[in-house]
Amino acid sequence: MNRRRGERDHYEHGAYVPTRPATWWLRNMKYFLFMMRELSSVFIAAFLVLYLYEFFLLSKGSDVHAAFQESLRKPGFIAFYAISLVFAIYHSITWFGVVGRIQVVKIGSFQVPPLLVTAGAFVGWIAASAAIGFLFFALL
Amino acid sequence: MPEETITLRVDRYRPEQEDEPTAQTYEVPYNEDWVVLDALNHIKDQMDGSLSYRWSCRMGVCGSCGMMINGEAKLTCATFLRDYFPGEITVAPLDNFPVVRDLIIDMDDFMEKLVAVKPWIIRDEEKPIAEGEYLQSPEELADYKQFSQCINCMLCYAACPVYGPETDFIGPAALALAHRYNLDSRDEGNEERKEAVASEAGIWNCTFVGECSEVCPKHVDPAAAIQRTKVATTGDWFKSFLIPGRKK
Amino acid sequence: MSLPEHDVLVVGGGGAGLRAAIAVAAEHESLSVGMVSKVYPMRSHTVSAEGGAAAVMRDDDDFDSHAFDTIKGSDFLADQDVVEAFVKEARDEAIQLEHWGCPWSRDPDGRVSVRAFGGMTVKRTLYAADKTGFHMLHALFQTSLQYSRIARYDEWYVTSLIEDDGRVCGVTALNLRSGNVRPIPAKSVIICTGGGGRIFPFTTNAAIKTGDGMALAYRAGCPLKDMEFVQYHPTGLPGTGILMTEASRGEGGYLINNKGDRYLSEYLPSKMELGPRDMVSRAFVHEERAGRVFDGPYGAYVHLDLRHLGEKKIDERIPFVRELTKNYVGIDPVHEPIPVRPVVHYMMGGVHTDIDGATPLKGLFAAGETACVSINGANRLGSNSLSECLVFGARAGRAAARNAHDQPSPADAMLEATARDQQQRLTATFFKSQAGTERTADIRSDLQKTMERGAGIYRTEEELEQTCQDIVALRERYAALTVDDHSQVFNTDLIAALELGSMLDVAETVAQAALLRRESRGSHSRSDFESRDDERFLQHSLAFKEEGRPRIEYLPATITRWQPEERTY
Numbered sequence: 001m002n003r004r005r006g007e008r009d010h011y012e013h014g015a016y017v018p019t020r021p022a023t024w025w026l027r028n029m030k031y032f033l034f035m036m037r038e039l040s041s042v043f044i045a046a047f048l049v050l051y052l053y054e055f056f057l058l059s060k061g062s063d064v065h066a067a068f069q070e071s072l073r074k075p076g077f078i079a080f081y082a083i084s085l086v087f088a089i090y091h092s093i094t095w096f097g098v099v100g101r102i103q104v105v106k107i108g109s110f111q112v113p114p115l116l117v118t119a120g121a122f123v124g125w126i127a128a129s130a131a132i133g134f135l136f137f138a139l140l
Numbered sequence: 141m142p143e144e145t146i147t148l149r150v151d152r153y154r155p156e157q158e159d160e161p162t163a164q165t166y167e168v169p170y171n172e173d174w175v176v177l178d179a180l181n182h183i184k185d186q187m188d189g190s191l192s193y194r195w196s197c198r199m200g201v202c203g204s205c206g207m208m209i210n211g212e213a214k215l216t217c218a219t220f221l222r223d224y225f226p227g228e229i230t231v232a233p234l235d236n237f238p239v240v241r242d243l244i245i246d247m248d249d250f251m252e253k254l255v256a257v258k259p260w261i262i263r264d265e266e267k268p269i270a271e272g273e274y275l276q277s278p279e280e281l282a283d284y285k286q287f288s289q290c291i292n293c294m295l296c297y298a299a300c301p302v303y304g305p306e307t308d309f310i311g312p313a314a315l316a317l318a319h320r321y322n323l324d325s326r327d328e329g330n331e332e333r334k335e336a337v338a339s340e341a342g343i344w345n346c347t348f349v350g351e352c353s354e355v356c357p358k359h360v361d362p363a364a365a366i367q368r369t370k371v372a373t374t375g376d377w378f379k380s381f382l383i384p385g386r387k388k
Numbered sequence: 389m390s391l392p393e394h395d396v397l398v399v400g401g402g403g404a405g406l407r408a409a410i411a412v413a414a415e416h417e418s419l420s421v422g423m424v425s426k427v428y429p430m431r432s433h434t435v436s437a438e439g440g441a442a443a444v445m446r447d448d449d450d451f452d453s454h455a456f457d458t459i460k461g462s463d464f465l466a467d468q469d470v471v472e473a474f475v476k477e478a479r480d481e482a483i484q485l486e487h488w489g490c491p492w493s494r495d496p497d498g499r500v501s502v503r504a505f506g507g508m509t510v511k512r513t514l515y516a517a518d519k520t521g522f523h524m525l526h527a528l529f530q531t532s533l534q535y536s537r538i539a540r541y542d543e544w545y546v547t548s549l550i551e552d553d554g555r556v557c558g559v560t561a562l563n564l565r566s567g568n569v570r571p572i573p574a575k576s577v578i579i580c581t582g583g584g585g586r587i588f589p590f591t592t593n594a595a596i597k598t599g600d601g602m603a604l605a606y607r608a609g610c611p612l613k614d615m616e617f618v619q620y621h622p623t624g625l626p627g628t629g630i631l632m633t634e635a636s637r638g639e640g641g642y643l644i645n646n647k648g649d650r651y652l653s654e655y656l657p658s659k660m661e662l663g664p665r666d667m668v669s670r671a672f673v674h675e676e677r678a679g680r681v682f683d684g685p686y687g688a689y690v691h692l693d694l695r696h697l698g699e700k701k702i703d704e705r706i707p708f709v710r711e712l713t714k715n716y717v718g719i720d721p722v723h724e725p726i727p728v729r730p731v732v733h734y735m736m737g738g739v740h741t742d743i744d745g746a747t748p749l750k751g752l753f754a755a756g757e758t759a760c761v762s763i764n765g766a767n768r769l770g771s772n773s774l775s776e777c778l779v780f781g782a783r784a785g786r787a788a789a790r791n792a793h794d795q796p797s798p799a800d801a802m803l804e805a806t807a808r809d810q811q812q813r814l815t816a817t818f819f820k821s822q823a824g825t826e827r828t829a830d831i832r833s834d835l836q837k838t839m840e841r842g843a844g845i846y847r848t849e850e851e852l853e854q855t856c857q858d859i860v861a862l863r864e865r866y867a868a869l870t871v872d873d874h875s876q877v878f879n880t881d882l883i884a885a886l887e888l889g890s891m892l893d894v895a896e897t898v899a900q901a902a903l904l905r906r907e908s909r910g911s912h913s914r915s916d917f918e919s920r921d922d923e924r925f926l927q928h929s930l931a932f933k934e935e936g937r938p939r940i941e942y943l944p945a946t947i948t949r950w951q952p953e954e955r956t957y
Contacts, residue, residue: 008391008541009563009570013155013877015238015246020304027211031301034349098348102367109279155877173627185829189872189881194427196594199630199712201522202431218715240565241878247428251542259530261489273486275498281491288491288523292430317530324489 037094040087047084096121144170146225148179150191151232153239161239163230164188170225176216177205180231180243193243200357203291206298207243208232213295213355234298250294253310256336257318262329280325287320287365289358296352296362308341312352312362315343319365322372338373346370394422394539395792396785397559397574399546399601401425402432403521403774404756405580406528407481407781412789413535419789422572424541424561426596426883429529433582433594434777437521438633438708440513441774443478445502449510451475456950458772461507461664462736462765463910463920464952465614465928465945470743472948474763474779481778482514490527491516493705503705504638506770507664507957513771518633518706524774541572545883546600547814549577549608549752550798550806556608556751557798560810564883567876569811571803575795576751576788579605580781583735583757584894585618588843589836591732592624592631598887599894601758605739606893610749611930611941613760615737615894616902616912619768620669620845624731627686630716632709632728634770636694637661639705643668644691644725645680651690659957666767666911667957669730673845684727691725698722730845734773736764736911737898740930740943745784751791755784762928765945766910817869818885824870828884831865834858835888835895843899848915852903856937859896866892897931900938905929922952 025031050072057065071077099121100114145167153161166187168179177195184191194204198217205216210230221229237245267274296312303309318337322330336342346366353363396412398405401423412421425432444454454475459466482500486492492500493515505513516523532538544561547569551557558573584599585591606612622643623632637643643661645651655671656663672690675681681688694702694709699722702710713719713726739754741747741761747754756777763776835858842855866888873881907921908914927942 009566009568011566015240016153016155016160017238018235024301024304030351030354031349034301034347034351038347098350098367101361101364102371104368109277111282154875156875184881184884185827189828189884190875192873192878192880194431196427196431196596197433197436198594198628199436200715201519201708202433202435202594204427204431241875244878251428254530255533255536258534260534261487261531266487269480269483269487273483273492273500276494277498278494278496280498281494285491288526289519290526291435291522292428321489324491326487326489 037091040091043080043084043087044091047081047088092125096125146170146179146221147228148176148183149228149230150180150183150243151230152191152242153233154190155241161232170221172222174221176207176209176214176219176221176229176231179221179229180216191243192241201291203293206234206293206295208235208298213298215293215295215357218357234294236298236300236304237294247294249307250292250297250311250313253314254292254317256310257314258329258333258336259314259317259321261321261324261327262332263326264328274326276325283325284320284323287316287323287360290316290320290360290362291358293357295355295357299351299355301349301351302345302347306341306345309345310336310342312366313360315346315369316360316362316365319369322369334373337369343369343373391570391572392420392539393558393573393575393797395419395574396576396578396788397422397424397572398578398580398785399424399559399604400432400580400582400756400758401427401429401529401540401542402580402582402756403434403524403528403777404758404781404784405429405432405578406525406532407778408578408580408755408785408788409538410528410532410535411782411785413532413538415786416789419792420539421535421537422539422541422574424544424546424559424572426543426545426564426600428542429532429540430526431596432525433597434521434525434774436592436594436631437524437774438518438631439635439638440503440505440515440520440771441478441482441524441778442505442508442513442769442771443482443775444475444512445479445482445500445514446510446512449512453510454478454508454512457508458763458769459765459950460955461767461769462763463767463955464922464926464950465762465765465909467762467946468948468950469946470761471763473743474776477779477782478775481775481782485524485527485778488527488531491523493517503635504662506634506637506662506668507659508662508769508771513635513638515635517704518635518708520774545886546604547810547886548806549604550803551608551749552798552802554750555795556749557795558803559604560807562814562883564878567879569807569814571807573798573803575792575797576753578745578753578755578784578788579739579758580754580756580784581758583738584891585732585735587835587891587895587898588618588732588839589833590624590629590840592621592629593732598890600887600890601754602739603890603893605747605749605752605754606897606931606933608749608752609933610747610752611740611932612894612897613737613740613928613930613943614762614766614901615735615897615931616843616905616929617736617764617766617910618732618843618898619665619734619736619911620730621733622665622668622672622730623692623728624733625713625716626684626689626727626729628716629731630712631733632692632712632726633706634665636692636706636709639701640697642693642696643728644693645675646682646690647680651675651680656957663957664767664769665733666913669845669911670913672730682727687729689727689729692721692728693725694721695723695725734768736760736762736766736768737901740928741784743783744787745780746787746791751795753784753788753791755780759784760928762945766912814882818871818882819874820870824868826865826868826870828869828871828881828888831862831869832888832891835862835891838862839895839898843902846913846915847902849903849906852899855899856896856903859892859899860937863892893933897938901929901931901940904940920955926952
């Protein structure tokens with residue numbers, strides 16, 4: 001790091017290197033929210049594993065699948081699903097919220113204002129969710 | 141009528157005398173127009189000449205005076221006492237950097253990272269000076285202008301929780317600068333920069349905390365620069381084998 | 389541990405210094421280049437320049453026009469042969485900088501834009517919004533990074549020039565990080581350390597503008613030329629002195645007194661707000677004497693009114709002005725006028741050099757604000773300085789490279805001895821075991837006060853004489869200086885004391901040269917000698933360091949094609 005300088009002069013004293021506490025992310029709200037966003041992935045991943053397992057069980061027969069679904073009615077699992085839903089919504093909002101900043105949309109040389117791009121992403125998310133939700137309940 | 145004062149708690153570090161920083165408290169006259177830098181200058185001029193810190197332009201363009209003010213990375217020349225008065229103000233050197241002395245950090249690493257992204261115009265062929273300027277429309281200029289505003293103040297490095305532990309991380313300002321050149325219509329150096337930019341130590345080390353953009357005094361938005369580079373680099377990667385023989 | 393010898397060593401890492409270093413590195417593969425600066429290059433004061441860089445770019449313009457504007461602006465003291473060379477090279481330098489990535493503002497057709505500026509009869513000022521200096525400096529610095537051969541000594545403070553056998557062969561420099569003074573041998577040394585505006589209390593200049601390079605040359609026997617000419621920029625914020633770019637007037641802004649009038653119609657009926665800076669600043673003083681100015685906590689001021697320009701134009705052409713006024717005075721110029729007053733901005737004078745940046749001292753060169761070539765004479769036109777840094781930075785670099793080819797290397801023993809001697813002197817002077825009686829800040833403040841009193845916009849014999857004597861007294865107090873900090877590592881207290889020494893040197897030349905110039909010309913206005921005296925004073929002053937006050941000699945200005953005439957706008 002001090003290669004260049006070190007070649008040219010003699011340094012008696014090194015610099016002080018501060019250590020970072022493990023609780024660094026509790027220091028301010030923005031760091032905390034960031035860690036929550038990271039944590040949300042864990043819950044979403046766990047939910048997906050359970051969901052895929054459910055599909056797998058469907059191939060084993062409807063009574064195996066029904067028995068599994070019964071076991072999910074316990075308070076622990078319901079709490080897990082509730083928390084996962086909250087995290088999923090939080091993750092989606094923060095994800096779509098930055099689309100305008102990340103994806104530059106140009107029509108010719110005209111740049112679409114980032115807010116519009118973000119609004120478009122949210123509209124798309126809600127529309128897709130509504131469509132899937134409609135399909136889900138229609139098939140029920 | 142007694143003069144109003146404000147308390148500054150300033151981190152001191154004198155390597156010849158101590159192994160780690162200690163805080164020293166100063167009572168400074170309070171002036172509504174003063175910035176934290178004015179208070180530091182008052183301390184140095186009138187109270188304690190041994191307090192060392194970097195500063196120069198006092199108007200937010202040279203990037204020298206970045207420090208942690210009450211735990212937030214700020215330019216001391218643009219942070220007003222009145223926003224903290226009558227509360228105490230803590231002044232500490234920028235986070236995530238080794239401390240050389242008092243409020244002065246070692247920025248060698250940052251300087252090396254700047255060089256690593258090759259922040260200069262790279263072209264196959266240069267136009268002769270006699271033929272004049274490269275034409276660049278106002279829209280083409282607008283494409284990269286925002287990312288050219290970086291004053292190298294390193295507040296973004298202080299705010300980035302990745303840069304602290306990951307000393308290899310090239311960091312927000314350097315990556316934003318690379319993006320500035322990649323977007324410049326006169327530049328052809330995108331591929332050459334990839335070695336540094338699209339590496340583990342480059343954009344892929346960023347987890348989009350976004351604090352860098354929050355603290356940037358010039359609204360460069362390095363977080364956006366990095367994420368856009370991720371999108372572009374990924375797109376290039378797909379295109380490179382989906383479209384055979386594609387010229388990079 | 390001996391340091392490598394450089395063929396060319398640049399002192400100062402701003403516009404001129406970087407341009408010089410790049411010129412040597414890019415054009416001479418076999419030469420080694422060093423650059424030593426007391427701050428990292430991106431912090432150099434070039435970064436604060438706002439308005440633009442002038443060059444002949446368009447078909448409606450020609451070299452003679454730019455040359456004449458500059459010469460007239462200089463009140464005919466500029467050396468016309470140098471000006472003629474300057475205007476021809478400015479264009480190429482501007483294009484070169486554009487090739488190096490400088491984000492010049494553009495016209496719809498993609499060409500680099502130009503705008504109007506003070507004293508220029510044709511629009512020829514290239515600009516990068518209103519942060520031209522910032523963009524220029526960063527473009528140059530980033531371009532310099534590709535030349536890894538440029539060895540940089542960041543945060544090393546040069547304490548003296550090393551001379552051997554009548555020529556300069558290097559410098560001694562204090563490494564701030566370690567506190568050691570080391571010799572850096574070099575066959576050519578180029579001083580690009582900027583001016584010394586901080587000798588005045590109200591200035592646009594950054595803290596680092598303390599005239600260190602000028603003092604280095606001065607102490608080595610090189611004369612400082614035209615030091616009496618100090619430019620006041622008409623529009624600085626009261627108190628802080630923060631610059632409100634001339635571009636705000638170039639884009640159409642008005643200067644208004646407390647009666648609501650555009651008062652410049654009295655003094656500069658044809659050019660109005662775009663008159664040369666010395667005249668616009670003097671107009672303020674006249675308005676102040678007539679009681680037609682506003683009064684504020686930081687003294688008198690007038691209004692810079694930009695409201696009629698509209699938000700769109702302000703955000704496009706002068707967005708930095710809007711940002712600065714909002715941050716530092718809490719005013720939005722779209723809705724309210726800005727309080728402004730003249731503040732010290734630039735020194736036309738500096739190290740005496742020829743057209744190639746060579747000083748009378750062999751091996752020593754200078755370029756940029758530090759140097760006086762002279763293209764600016766008694767008053768500089770706005771936007772000529774950034775171009776000057778490029779043109780003469782390149783010229784000095786090339787001349788220094790040529791000089792380096794036939795220079796022998798200095799003896800190691802002599803270099804080490806000089807550095808050791810410097811280190812001992814520093815310790816003896818500033819780290820005395822018995823504390824002195826004076827503080828750096830107090831002497832500095834008193835220096836600034838006396839310079840403002842005696843060497844301000846309007847000067848008189850008595851006040852200048854008083855200032856000269858005050859400076860002598862301040863030198864004596866300086867000898868009794870005490871420094872709180874005796875540490876080795878990053879001792880900024882010591883640096884401030886050294887800078888004060890440079891400031892005293894620069895200040896004495898300003899005051900003495902001003903005292904002896906018994907006429908008014910350009911920015912030097914004598915209330916007791918109100919007219920210009922071409923018979924006696926169409927000459928540059930040369931200040932030489934002496935035991936007591938500096939000795940002033942004179943050198944005639946070079947006239948080629950334009951005879952001096954009355955200077956009206």
